[in-house]
Amino acid sequence: DVQLLESGGTLVQPGGSLRLSCAASGVTFDNYAMAWVRQSPVKGLEWVSAISASGGVTYYPDSVKGRFFISRDNFRKILYLQMESLRVDDTAIYFCAMMSGAGFADLHLHSWGQGTLVRVSS
């Protein structure tokens, strides 16, 4: 079974930086595109970023473009999200999730981690 375990969530001040990690097991990690999705009571579920299996193609919505950066280490089977210039409205649970193929042809997320809480507050 696929297991995805996020870490790195914590309390950070506005304007600060944070790096989230997601360790994968039970799967051929480099066969699948990966994504970060966040959830908050105010905004609901929201795509944060996605990266192709090779790492060569990425996706960011306008809300995080230029502030968040996704990367992956296929040898260590770890997905990362580097978050810069954090804002109060970035407060959310951040989920790591696995897409169905190597690219973005199908956007459904077939496996999810349990999430890590990021709180942005002074």
Place this chain on the structure above:
Amino acid sequence: SYELRQPPSVSVSPGQTARITCSGDALPKQYACWYQQKPGQAPVLVIKKDSERPSGIPDRFAGSTSGTTVFLTISGVQAEDEGDYFCQSADRNGTYWVFGGGTRLTVL
């Protein structure tokens, strides 16, 4: 931007059929999928590519489409089906990837 619209809540008695809608202008062109989420848990994929059921999902869950609306139908609803349901898709050009606002299914 692009939006998917869902009703905030649906209520149904055990054994009855629940139908949850998700509306979006690009749905005739883009696949949709559905997730179930229970309190304190991560979402679980229950329908992909409009109507395909992933392995392990009971056959009482079904997806269908009609024009700009996709439907999640749960037949013979059980108490364990209570939770939040989210649709997901993209705009016509695949530029905006979005989730619906979610529908809370209450089993009376």
